Amino acid sequence: MTDTTQPYGTPDQPRLAVRGEARLRTDPEIARIGITVSARGKDRRTALEDLTRRNTTVLDLARSYGPAVEKLETGTLSITPELHQRGRDEKIRAYHGRVHITATLNDFTALGEFTTRVADLDMTRIDGPRWALRPDSPAHGEARRQAVHEAVQRAREYADAVGAQLAALVELADLGAENTTPAPFARGAYGGPPPPTGGAAPGAAPALDLEPQQQTVYAQVNARFIMTPPKL
Structure with a gap:
């Protein structure tokens, strides 16, 4: 039976601690567009009706x-009321209304046209796109598997350097996988037909050609092994 009470191992059962890392680059799965709709009216009701x-x-x-x-x-x-100072009195000059909407798209073929059509609307502001992977994307699991494989490979190389072999895995500590700041990436081919919108309206601005940013998925693990006695 292996003794796991010694934090640093023994001469007969030395311990080896390594870290495995993986960094994957993969295409985004979704894009989020922030839309801010505004309205202005001389009275509250007019501003609210226009905003609606x-x-x-x-x-x-x-x-x-x-x-x-x-x-x-x-x-x-x-x-929000817009106040106007007249002498010592404050009066309401107008009312400003705003509502924020977030749209999540999974079809990048439609993204450019949708963004342009929204931006072409009166009193409307857009922010984005913000490219992302879904939380349950297979890319996260693949990064974790590669991090574990890299840890095992690194441990074998260390053990081989001292004429030993790996005997047992003592601990595998998952430090998680997360997206880092995406880097620009030229768009690849995205399947799926465009939605049945009938095309842009006559006189509308041309659709933007938006280039998706490839996402970076990072995973890291700490692993501890027991080795056979080294041949020093």
Whole structure:
């Protein structure tokens, strides 16, 4: 039976500690677009009605893309008075309304057209795209497997350097896998037909050619092994 109580091993059962790392580059799976719809009116009701109408226009446009827009999320909504100083009195000059929407797309063929059409709407601002992998993407598991394989390979090389062999795995500590800051990447071929939008409206701005950013997935593990006695 192997004795695991000695933190540094024994001359007969030396311990070996290594770290395994893996860094994968992979295509993004989704893109998020931040949309801010604004309105301005002389009174609260007018600002709210205009904001509601423009918000509905954006939502209807997004839904017209079908499964290509897989998620719509409404964030903050605000109606704010614009104050005007006249002498010692403050009066409300106008009301400003804003609502923030996040659209998640999985069809990059449609992304450029959708972004352009939203940007072409009145009193509408867009931010993005923010490229990402899904939390359950297979890329995370593949990175972890490669990190473990790299740890085992490194341990074997250390053991071989002293004329020993790996005898047992004592500990494998998962430090996790996470996305790092993405780097620019030329777009590859993305399957799937464009959504049935009927094309851009006459006179509309041309669709943007957006280049997806390849994602970096990083994994790291610590591994401890028991070796056979080295031949020094």
